Amino acid sequence: MSTDFRAQIIAPAAAYGQGDTGLFPFDLFDRQCLAQGDSWFSIGSIPPGLTSNVLAELWLSHSAVIVNCARPGKTLAHMADTLSETMFLRLLRGPSSFRWDAILLSGGGNDLIDAASVGPDAPRDRRLLLRADERAALPADAAGYLSGDGWHTFEQHLGEVFAHFIDERASGQNWHTPTLLHNYAPLVPRAAGAGLISGPWLQPAFAAFGIPLDDWGSVSAELMRRLDRLLRQLVDAHRAADPADTLVVVDTQAAGLVPADPTADGVSGDWQNEIHPTREGYKKLAVAWRAALDPLL
Template identity: 40%
Template sequence: MDHLACFTPGDLQSARAPDLSSYHWRLLAQGDSWFSNATAKLNAHANLLQELVLKEKACVVNCAGTGEALAHMVDLESAPDFVRLLSSPEAPVWDGVLLSVGGNDLIAAAQTPAHTADGKEVPLHLRLLRRQTEWGPPSAGVARYFSEPGWATYADYLRSNVRHLLTLRDQGPSAAKPVFMHCYAVPMPRPAGSEDGGLGSSGPWLYPALKAYALPGADWAAISRLMVFHLAQLLKAMAADKAQFPGLHVFDSTAVPLALATPGSSGNSGDWHNEIHLNHSGSFKIARAWSEHIQNVLAPPAPVGKQR
């Protein structure tokens, strides 16, 4: 098993550009902070791409860049390299596309306040959490705090953007090639922001949102789990819909056992560097499991009885 050779779009245009043809598999990547190339983030908590391993020599051109802010789903105007390398007629033929998207939009939706700065109420279909006067019955469990109308808005947004990405793929030389997405792990809401300094959105992220909505602290872990599992079910349903999302493959990261962070902790804890980013051990666990999923799509194992 070999680690992927990781390059950037800038590497392809340099005087010492890598020879992509020397690799058995060539992959293109775009994503959020779980794929970030920012040096401070790599030193602090690595990224999933660094820990992927495949049975054949492979490389990835990572367009996630070194941006300090949390990336949203399809901010393609700020990702011209990715669009060009994916959809241009002159782009390489990629064996697959790796995407780490949707998680930061989920966090942004959870952070949406119940009222605007001038005191106007934000309607339920534009936020994920409910004010105390809007809570459902106790029999609903933590779902009583969750805005299903807001979730429907988020789900529509995610579906339309992933369809757009698949359309871009099919406009270029890599039409119909597999697109790999991962789900997210369940974070523990806690006062643990970035300790790296100058990383843009430095957090914490969920912790202040749940406090602002005055949700019971004893339910925070379950609320986080509810939101992340909703996202996982949405992504897996999209991958199962081959008509609307052809060639989409989703890996369920929620099934990978991770060491939870200690509630109330403010630093590195369990498999987590901070509230929403994995540390090196967490990245290793998720990436190695995802590697097997990717490997089985790129090179399906021979059926039983057909192996030599």
């Protein structure tokens, strides 16, 4: 008879203990994991209790503790930054690091949003979207709204930051620790932010470039498909160079999240706001994560 265990999530500082508190009792758990990432691993609404995150909804076949370094707004570009991510890097590599059973990474989505948010006045190779005067009057498909030069720049950027993360991981005892990252479930650009201080994210950019409302969904889906393809290419290239390493892309695009209504400015489908799922949506994502993570633990 199988038993399910909800993953226990702890803050990075708790791993080492504070004051008179010693190291966290990792030996009480079958498995120990390290997580780094964005709001899909942390907070996606204001107040935070309105929704959840992937890790909070994760159930596994072994008891597991996850040290979570994620926070909202993080980009893959900064997840292994030697200045701002000292605690994560301390946990990952170096003399006081731990040997983890798996590393969980949620990154790339904010990098994509930041690139898509670059305005129309920027050079064509520095933005993902085309101005109306740069594209056909009626683009044949979603790709017709995207800058090929800008996407090439983004590919180079993400490749460089991915390589930096791999290099940091390779500099310590976790150099071959199984590492999982994920693509992003298709989202619908709409006027739905996370409270008064954040978002919406893609909707203002699409409006600024004059993309017709009826095409917002298809353009967003094309961006997510391209990000998925890019992440898989990066993983495949690394595995070809180092076949002994284990890198996995969790397919959240197949998790079956119900799309939001593009006219809704609040909760709709499985989405709390434009880019963050509801609690039920995160439960679906966590099922996809479990399917990929369980066999590696």
